[in-house]
Amino acid sequence: MNRWIDISQRLDNKIPVWPGDSPFSYKISWSMEDSGSVNVGQITMSTHTGTHIDAPFHFDSDGKRVIDLDVNLYIGPARVIHLHDTKSICVNELKEHNLSGVIRLLIYTGAWKNRSEFPKSIPHFEPEAASYLAEIGVRLIGLDLPSVDPLDSKELPAHHELTRHGLHILEGLVLDDIDEGDYELAALPLPLVEGDGSPVRAVLKKID
């Protein structure tokens, strides 16, 4: 029987974050000793830490908040493909894979090698590829990278083009041990009413 595999980054106080962004912190705000009965923790984090989804509000002030996103996007069949040593994720590279019928596409690049540090540069998603994926019927794109755009991009063209074509974004996956193929995915965001993004626990189960 196939088992669920965790493809999420672990959240501890050392997890690297976007340069200048709030560090992740978990601490016990009320300890067993203080309370006499329970440990109660407190989390402080940026919504773009580790494995997370972006809501359109992240890059468009009129865009959907996390609570407005359809949960059905984040649970269901997904295809994993490998694009080794890619400089940028473009239509030509995507065309080397048969993506017919794919709704959720997860891309392994292997470019974020040292997970204890935020990467200096990453391959980016070519904005032109958004319409190509939308025509196939892809609705969710996931990557093993902290962003779909170059790290120094202020315009965020890939984020905008993906959203304009109805694709949703999942970032910071850990796909190192995942073979190409078909899986069930679950990567649900939290019900953040004002959220621009949300951490997710992303898991995969191989489909035979």
Ligand SMILES: N[C@@H](CC(=O)c1ccccc1NC=O)C(=O)O
């Ligand atoms: N677009 C990136 C995040 C991002 O751009 C960012 C995240 C935290 C703090 C600052 C950021 N961008 C600043 O220009 C993402 O989607 O996760």
Ligand SMILES: [Zn+2]
């Ligand atoms: Zn993000």
Ligand SMILES: [Zn+2]
């Ligand atoms: Zn993003």
